[in-house]
Amino acid sequence: MFESEFEEKLFALRQEKLKEIAALGQQLGLTEAEATYPNSYPATASIPELRERYIDRAQPTTAEDFAANRVEVAIAGRVMQIRVQGKAGFAQLQQGGLRLQMYVRKDDVGEAQFGIYKLLDLGDHVGVKGYLFVTRTGETTVHVTELRFLTKALLALPDKYHGLEDVELRYRQRYVDLFMNTGQSAKQAEHGPAQKVADDPDAVAGVESQQPGESQPLHEAAPPNVREVFVKRAQILRALRKFFDERGYLEVETPMMQPVAGGATARPFTTHHNALDLDLFLRIAPELYLKRLVVGGMDRVYEINRNFRNEGVSTQHNPEFTMLEFYQAYANYHDLMDLTEELIKFVAMEVNGSLLTRFPIPKGPRSGEIVAIDLSQWQRLSMREAIVLFWPDQAGQAPSLRDFQNPHTLLPIHFSNGAVAMRQHRSALGDTQDAVFVDPDAPDTESSRKRVRLANLEVYFESVAHLLKEGTRVGNVISEVFEVLAEEHLVQPTIIYDFPLAVSPLSKVKPEEPEWVERFEFYIGGFEVGNAFSELNDPVDQRRRFEAQVAEKARGDDEAMEMDEDYVRALEYGLPPTAGEGIGIDRLTMILTGQRSIRDVILFPLMRPVAK
RNA sequence: GAGCCUGUAGCUCAGUCGGUAGAGCAUCGCCCUUUUAAGGCGUUGGUCCUGGGUUCGAGCCCCAGCGGGCUCACCA
Numbered sequence: 243m244f245e246s247e248f249e250e251k252l253f254a255l256r257q258e259k260l261k262e263i264a265a266l267g268q269q270l271g272l273t274e275a276e277a278t279y280p281n282s283y284p285a286t287a288s289i290p291e292l293r294e295r296y297i298d299r300a301q302p303t304t305a306e307d308f309a310a311n312r313v314e315v316a317i318a319g320r321v322m323q324i325r326v327q328g329k330a331g332f333a334q335l336q337q338g339g340l341r342l343q344m345y346v347r348k349d350d351v352g353e354a355q356f357g358i359y360k361l362l363d364l365g366d367h368v369g370v371k372g373y374l375f376v377t378r379t380g381e382t383t384v385h386v387t388e389l390r391f392l393t394k395a396l397l398a399l400p401d402k403y404h405g406l407e408d409v410e411l412r413y414r415q416r417y418v419d420l421f422m423n424t425g426q427s428a429k430q431a432e433h434g435p436a437q438k439v440a441d442d443p444d445a446v447a448g449v450e451s452q453q454p455g456e457s458q459p460l461h462e463a464a465p466p467n468v469r470e471v472f473v474k475r476a477q478i479l480r481a482l483r484k485f486f487d488e489r490g491y492l493e494v495e496t497p498m499m500q501p502v503a504g505g506a507t508a509r510p511f512t513t514h515h516n517a518l519d520l521d522l523f524l525r526i527a528p529e530l531y532l533k534r535l536v537v538g539g540m541d542r543v544y545e546i547n548r549n550f551r552n553e554g555v556s557t558q559h560n561p562e563f564t565m566l567e568f569y570q571a572y573a574n575y576h577d578l579m580d581l582t583e584e585l586i587k588f589v590a591m592e593v594n595g596s597l598l599t600r601f602p603i604p605k606g607p608r609s610g611e612i613v614a615i616d617l618s619q620w621q622r623l624s625m626r627e628a629i630v631l632f633w634p635d636q637a638g639q640a641p642s643l644r645d646f647q648n649p650h651t652l653l654p655i656h657f658s659n660g661a662v663a664m665r666q667h668r669s670a671l672g673d674t675q676d677a678v679f680v681d682p683d684a685p686d687t688e689s690s691r692k693r694v695r696l697a698n699l700e701v702y703f704e705s706v707a708h709l710l711k712e713g714t715r716v717g718n719v720i721s722e723v724f725e726v727l728a729e730e731h732l733v734q735p736t737i738i739y740d741f742p743l744a745v746s747p748l749s750k751v752k753p754e755e756p757e758w759v760e761r762f763e764f765y766i767g768g769f770e771v772g773n774a775f776s777e778l779n780d781p782v783d784q785r786r787r788f789e790a791q792v793a794e795k796a797r798g799d800d801e802a803m804e805m806d807e808d809y810v811r812a813l814e815y816g817l818p819p820t821a822g823e824g825i826g827i828d829r830l831t832m833i834l835t836g837q838r839s840i841r842d843v844i845l846f847p848l849m850r851p852v853a854k
Numbered sequence: 855g856a857g858c859c860u861g862u863a864g865c866u867c868a869g870u871c872g873g874u875a876g877a878g879c880a881u882c883g884c885c886c887u888u889u890u891a892a893g894g895c896g897u898u899g900g901u902c903c904u905g906g907g908u909u910c911g912a913g914c915c916c917c918a919g920c921g922g923g924c925u926c927a928c929c930a
Contacts, residue, residue: 248864248899252881323890330887347887364880377888401865401879403891408865410922422865428891429866508929553929554855563930609925763930770930801929826930839923850921 249397256396259361263391266361269354283369283392286316289337296374297342297382305376315384317342318369318392320421321362323402331359332383335368339424339469343383344370355389364402365395403428407465413847416468425467433464466842471835474593475843478831479546481592482566485585491542491568496531498524498548504809505529505748507801508551511561524550527824529748530809532569533777536820537812544568546827557604557839558769558829561848569822574750574776575760578821579737582764582772583620586735586830590617593834601767602838606730607695608768613733615766615833622737625721628728636696637703638663649720650713657707664700702726717744717757732765741775747787747803749775767833774823781813 244250260278267277287295292315296303303313319335319342329348334341348356362368371388400406400418405427412419423430483493501520503510505527513522528545535543549565570577590597597618603611623631626646633640637660645652709719720742732738739762743751749759761775778784788810794802831843841847 246864246900248881251899252864255881323892325889325892326886327889327892328886330889332889332892334890343890345888349887375888377890379889381888381890383888398864398880401867401891403879404866406865408922410861411865413922432891506930549930551929554927556926556929557924559929565930605925773930824930829930852921 252398253396256363256394259363260394263358263361263394266354266357267391277391278394280390280392283318283390284316285318285369286314289317289319289335289342290340292317292342292374293340302382303374308374308376308382313374314371315374316369316371317344317384318367320395321364321366321368322399322421322426324362324364326360329356333359333362333368335370336421336424336426339426339467339473341426343377343381344372344386345375345377345383346370346386346389350385350387351389358391359389362391363395364399365397367392367395405429405465410849412465412468413841413849414852416845419465419468420472421469423465423468425470427464430464430467466837468842471831471837471843472845474835475831477593478589478827478834481589482546482585482827484592485588486542486544486568489542491544491570492540494532494535494540494543494545495547496525496528496535496545498550500525500531502804502806504803504806505531506549506551507747507803509553509801511550511552526551527565528567529822529824530806532567532822533817533820534809534812536569536571537815537817541571541818542569555848557841560828560840560844563840563844564827566825566827567822569777569820571818571820573821574819575739575762575774575821578774578823579622579739579762582737582774582823582825583735585825586617586766589830590834599834600836601833602836603733603768604832604838606768608730608733610838613767615734617735617766620735620737622739624740625724625738625742626740628732628738629720629724632728632731634660634664634699634727636664636667637661637699646720649710649716651711654707654710657703657710661700661703661707664696664703668696668700699726715744717742721745729765729770730768733768735764735766737762737764746775747791748778748784750778769829770826771829771833772823772825774821777817777820777822779813779817779819781810784813785810 244253264274264277267274270277272280296313317335317337319337321333322336322341323332323334325332330346332343332345334343346356346359351359369390369392370384370386371390372384372386374382375385376382400422405422406412406415406419412423425431486493499513499515499522501522503523503526505525506529508526510523510526513524514520515522527549528547532543532545544566545568546564546566548562550562551559552561553559555561570581587597590599597616599615599617600612601615603609603613626643630640630643639656639659641653641656645656706719706723710716721744724738728738739760740752740755740758741749741761741763743749743757743759746759746761749761752758752760759775761773763770763773765771778787785805788803788805791803792805795804828840828843831837832840835843837843
């Protein structure tokens with residue numbers, strides 16, 4: 243039960259204090275329960291409300307104003323600081339992430355209540371009645387006329403200056419993190435929230451980077467304002483709903499437990515229904531159910547809820563994550579491109595009041611670098627254009643768009659030549675080793691990193707050339723090449739459109755290019771945030787694609803899709819031309835709140851339980 | 855799943871060459887009726903992540919394991 247002897251002793255000591263508080267309460271005519279764990283407190287206003295009305299404004303109410311027109315208040319909050327001064331004293335109460343100071347004098351409240359004040363510990367909850375005044379040092383404060391004890395903290399609060407910084411404890415005991423890291427600690431006020439700054443000197447260069455002078459040394463950085471992040475997360479959800487509600491979309495809820503886990507390629511979690519003796523899967527996407535609803539005549543639907551994928555955990559992946567999916571009948575992917583830009587801009591304005599956001603890039607060679615992202619400027623590139631555009635400088639002549647029309651013959655030439663060019667470039671740098679033997683753990687200097695990268699890319703290009711010539715899984719290879727070459731560059735908002743058919747079993751093909759589908763993903767901050775397409779609505783084609791997926795699965799791809807007979811049947815009744823999109827809400831929240839890890843935008847991220 | 859980093863008081867952290875376990879805050883006691891990381895004097899608090907090994911002697915060196923962070927892989 244207790245983590246240490248220290249905690250056990252403290253717990254016992256504070257139980258003793260509760261008894262003393264009960265005794266003092268008796269003098270005030272309170273029962274033991276009323277004195278120690280009362281049921282309520284009739285506050286007249288919250289601390290944030292009072293601060294907004296009298297303090298946090300251009301012209302705060304002055305000492306003279308308060309003296310002329312006494313403002314009586316009753317507030318409640320958690321005690322975060324105590325400064326006793328003999329027969330008087332101060333304390334800071336925190337509510338809603340903000341603090342208000344109270345001032346108690348024995349002369350004003352009497353023996354019993356002052357006794358209660360002296361028994362207060364950091365973390366206790368109290369309610370006070372009094373009037374506002376301004377102290378000598380200029381802090382607006384409640385001059386207490388009546389003090390009520392509300393709840394005792396039986397455990398010790400973390401360091402009042404640093405707050406709770408241990409990342410593991412912050413995630414495991416979010417309830418402590420939430421009241422400690424509200425931006426109110428002295429350290430947070432001095433240093434601002436933690437942001438890892440690029441340790442790579444050349445990574446800080448460039449127009450969009452922050453100026454070096456803005457860098458915060460890592461050891462001085464305070465934890466983020468956790469409360470603010472989650473308040474913003476709620477604002478993001480509200481803004482999304484507002485956006486879709488205003489446009490006639492209906493919010494729906496579809497099954498989280500599904501007999502067939504469809505709509506995406508991912509490994510599912512399995513569970514079991516006892517009464518029906520039925521194996522079920524936690525959904526990996528709501529997609530197939532939402533499109534059933536469009537068949538049912540719900541022309542515009544959206545759902546915001548959890549998806550579950552039994553995959554790895556990283557700074558961009560949590561096994562359960564929140565997804566927005568929406569579908570619009572009689573629209574195609576071009577309509578959704580426009581809608582996406584509008585949506586992201588709308589949400590950013592609602593939440594931040596700005597289309598600029600500072601974001602630490604979470605992965606890739608620029609990992610940790612803080613960039614200013616301009617959500618008003620969107621670039622649109624086809625996947626093929628992106629590969630051409632981000633073809634490495636040292637990899638020779640980039641393919642042309644026309645080369646993609648002959649992916650088995652023209653395209654492999656560029657990858658083979660690219661591998662040769664990179665090898666030459668590398669040996670010009672003095673690296674004569676065979677690429678595969680380049681040690682990835684070589685000293686971590688800029689030039690060694692470049693060589694390793696070049697060498698790995700060289701091997702990769704050779705294998706791509708080989709795969710393309712063979713002609714198997716060409717679509718998979720192309721989309722993978724896109725991710726390898728382009729993704730890390732897509733820091734500013736970018737729509738990547740037209741995907742290979744092979745990686746898009748639910749998308750409609752482009753009428754003039756049957757190997758490509760009407761699909762786009764959008765990228766911000768160097769990772770994918772959303773995925774959209776014109777929905778495949780030909781049931782015969784859909785059945786064929788499911789069968790191809792089933793064959794993939796049989797070949798060992800355990801992420802390939804399964805046949806969903808009922809979904810095909812729904813399509814047989816007729817899905818109108820429809821476009822749909824999914825947006826990762828956690829990732830969007832990361833971008834709009836400047837958080838580097840998905841765990842910093844999920845209240846209770848998955849953690850391995852502590853071993854007993 | 856792999857690599858790197860990391861684990862010392864409730865919290866934030868020191869700990870030199872391998873030689874008795876340290877500081878600040880918090881706790882507890884005393885003083886202090888406008889303080890604000892309040893202050894002053896004193897006090898308590900340790901399975902140095904766990905288990906082995908080396909050594910006269912291990913917080914420190916070695917091996918194994920566990921937790922966490924980061925990077926990579928899978929993936930969104």
